[in-house]
Amino acid sequence: xxxxxxxxxxxxxxxxxxxxxxxDEKASFxxxxxxxxxxxxxxGLHRGLRSRQITMIAIGGAIGTGLIIGTxxxxxxxxxxxxxxxxxxxxxxxxxxMCALGEMATYLPIQSGFTGYAARFCDPALGFSLGxxxxxxxxxxxxxxxxxxxxxxxxxxxREKVNPGVFIAxxxxxxxxxxxxxxxxxGEIEFWLSSVKVLTIVGLLILSLILVLGGGPDHDRKGFxxxxxxxxxxxLYGTGDTGRFLGLWSTFVTATFAYLGTELVGVTVGExxxxxxxxxxxxxxxxxxxxxxxxxxxxxxxxxVPYNSPRLAFATKKATTGASASPFVVAxxxxxxxxxxxxxxACILVFVFSAANSDLYIATRTLYGxxxxxxxxxxxARTDSRGVPIxxxxxxxxxxxxxxxxxxxxxxxxxxxxxxxxxxxGLLTWISxxxxxxxxxxxxxxxxxxxxxxxxxxxxxLPGTYFALGFCIVIAIFKNxxxxxxxxxxxxxxxxxYVNFITGYLGIPLYLGMIFGxxxxxxxxxxxxxxxxxxYSGKAAIDREEEEFLANKAAKQGSGxxxxxxxxxxxxxxx
Numbered sequence: 001x002x003x004x005x006x007x008x009x010x011x012x013x014x015x016x017x018x019x020x021x022x023x024d025e026k027a028s029f030x031x032x033x034x035x036x037x038x039x040x041x042x043x044g045l046h047r048g049l050r051s052r053q054i055t056m057i058a059i060g061g062a063i064g065t066g067l068i069i070g071t072x073x074x075x076x077x078x079x080x081x082x083x084x085x086x087x088x089x090x091x092x093x094x095x096x097x098m099c100a101l102g103e104m105a106t107y108l109p110i111q112s113g114f115t116g117y118a119a120r121f122c123d124p125a126l127g128f129s130l131g132x133x134x135x136x137x138x139x140x141x142x143x144x145x146x147x148x149x150x151x152x153x154x155x156x157x158x159r160e161k162v163n164p165g166v167f168i169a170x171x172x173x174x175x176x177x178x179x180x181x182x183x184x185x186x187g188e189i190e191f192w193l194s195s196v197k198v199l200t201i202v203g204l205l206i207l208s209l210i211l212v213l214g215g216g217p218d219h220d221r222k223g224f225x226x227x228x229x230x231x232x233x234x235x236l237y238g239t240g241d242t243g244r245f246l247g248l249w250s251t252f253v254t255a256t257f258a259y260l261g262t263e264l265v266g267v268t269v270g271e272x273x274x275x276x277x278x279x280x281x282x283x284x285x286x287x288x289x290x291x292x293x294x295x296x297x298x299x300x301x302x303x304x305v306p307y308n309s310p311r312l313a314f315a316t317k318k319a320t321t322g323a324s325a326s327p328f329v330v331a332x333x334x335x336x337x338x339x340x341x342x343x344x345x346a347c348i349l350v351f352v353f354s355a356a357n358s359d360l361y362i363a364t365r366t367l368y369g370x371x372x373x374x375x376x377x378x379x380x381a382r383t384d385s386r387g388v389p390i391x392x393x394x395x396x397x398x399x400x401x402x403x404x405x406x407x408x409x410x411x412x413x414x415x416x417x418x419x420x421x422x423x424x425x426g427l428l429t430w431i432s433x434x435x436x437x438x439x440x441x442x443x444x445x446x447x448x449x450x451x452x453x454x455x456x457x458x459x460x461x462l463p464g465t466y467f468a469l470g471f472c473i474v475i476a477i478f479k480n481x482x483x484x485x486x487x488x489x490x491x492x493x494x495x496x497x498y499v500n501f502i503t504g505y506l507g508i509p510l511y512l513g514m515i516f517g518x519x520x521x522x523x524x525x526x527x528x529x530x531x532x533x534x535x536y537s538g539k540a541a542i543d544r545e546e547e548e549f550l551a552n553k554a555a556k557q558g559s560g561x562x563x564x565x566x567x568x569x570x571x572x573x574x575x
Contacts, residue, residue, distance in 0.1 A: 053187040054268045054278065056194040063197050063293060064355035066258030068348050069148055071298055072327040074254035076312045078247035080302020081232035083255070085248060087298045089471070090255040091290040094262050096468035097430045099458035100437035101266050102283035106455035107444075108539055109275035112369040114266040114433050119373070120534045122439040123527035129514035130432040131370045133507065137425035138363035139396055141260070143403030144418035145356035146171050150403075152352065155329070155345045168403045175357045176397045179364060182386035186361060193354035200347045201293055204328055207340075208300035216335035226306040234307050237485050246481075253423050253479045258294065260426040261355075262286065263433065267362050274549050280456040304331035363396040364389055417503045420480065424507035427476045434469040438462060439533065446530035480504030 074083045101114060110116045115134065119127025149171050150164035178186055214221030235243025236250055265282055269275050304327075305312070311330045326348055329341045368389040371381035380392045441462055444454075451457050458464060483497040483504065519525065528534070 053191045056191045070254050072312045074251040078251045079234040079307045082248040083298045086251040086255040093468045094259045096464045098286045103458045105269045106276045109269045118436045125515045125518040128518045135366040139399040141422045142359040142400045146403035149352045211335045212303050218336040257423045276455040301327045364393045367392040420503035428511045431472050442530040443533035
């Protein structure tokens, strides 16, 4: 019924002239005005990702090193209650971001995703800056995953025996190969890798609950013991409530990093089958994914591992490189399990490989989208016979080689630097999505598009968007507050931590500089008002694609071809 109502409304407004109908304005953001809808053979992608693959890629991409490894640093720094609070608050913010993105993506599922929405609904300069910010994020997060691989492998092979660069090279060649072989091969490989990740995290949660209740080899029913000794909240840079608050705030960076990638659906929406049905379902289940996979994970880890455990790689400056990088592995060792830690480290390597694989894919597609919109060199929009943007892939893969910094520096230190860089780029992406949603809501209200005409509406509306936007801005500004604090025993002896200051805030001037730079180079470019924002261009073609897909799906169901038995019985219920 929703589709029928929406189509009736669409037919009544689709005949209205688009607010941006001149040739000059088309060039300003490109998406939805011909080239992005009708691809030429030389620059066209192949729509080979099935809905089950996109769903699993989205959830698998959000489960990575931030949750499996990064929680260790937050626990060691601030204690179990602090990470529980920060992961819960940031999780709610992420849900608000996903709801905002879902409302726009289901109304107009275009190939360029939220960068196209920013250009069409808000300002072409914002779309330009957001596109490059997102690309910067993924060309940084890809080597970050490779760095995490080297860190995890030190559980078995210390860096003194085998140079980390060897492992980085092996992983890098593998992910380049999988991205080069085409979207169908990539989608199927990533589907099964992501399935392993989901099943692994569910298994970890079950095992952690058993250990908490005393079901481990030591038969020690830990409960909330470590919340009393050494304590629920660790003080940082002070004593009393001030120290506990600073410790709590310091974990918001790690919590934000753990959730990065959840907005992945905004990139894959242009290649999704029946996005107006798939995306709302994914958005609605995002809340439960956050509660189960993230909040419950940090709660159980905080019950199993004390924040002063010497086994945590980030717990003390003198921690050996052989110490486990994951708090889940520490929890097993602390409970007397000797066989599973090695197995879990192998699973974590799958996590890292899958995350690196999908991150390189997103970096490639983002650069490709920028080129298609005229915001990058045309060569990056060219694809081969398999629909792979080979030049975009080549450049993104070449930049991933910065992971070889591990050869000359300590893995933990480089990992921290990458977390800082990626976190600010991720926050700027969320901020841009939220700002775009505000403009979108005002535009559809001004242009007479009612809520019942949308396939999905953000449940908290504009108030939820404004709340999430304010909190994201606060985190972005104060996330690296500790660089300004005098710490006598700081590593290196600096009173001002200039390295973390640069990596923590570099993204902000780059982001703003690209917006104002675009304005200077394109003086005729102006932001859209609620009445001039383009809500219709390309929508009729997308509606026709949806009708054709539903017709083909009905025909296949009529012939009894449903498929996906393993997915429906063992995976889908988790999503």
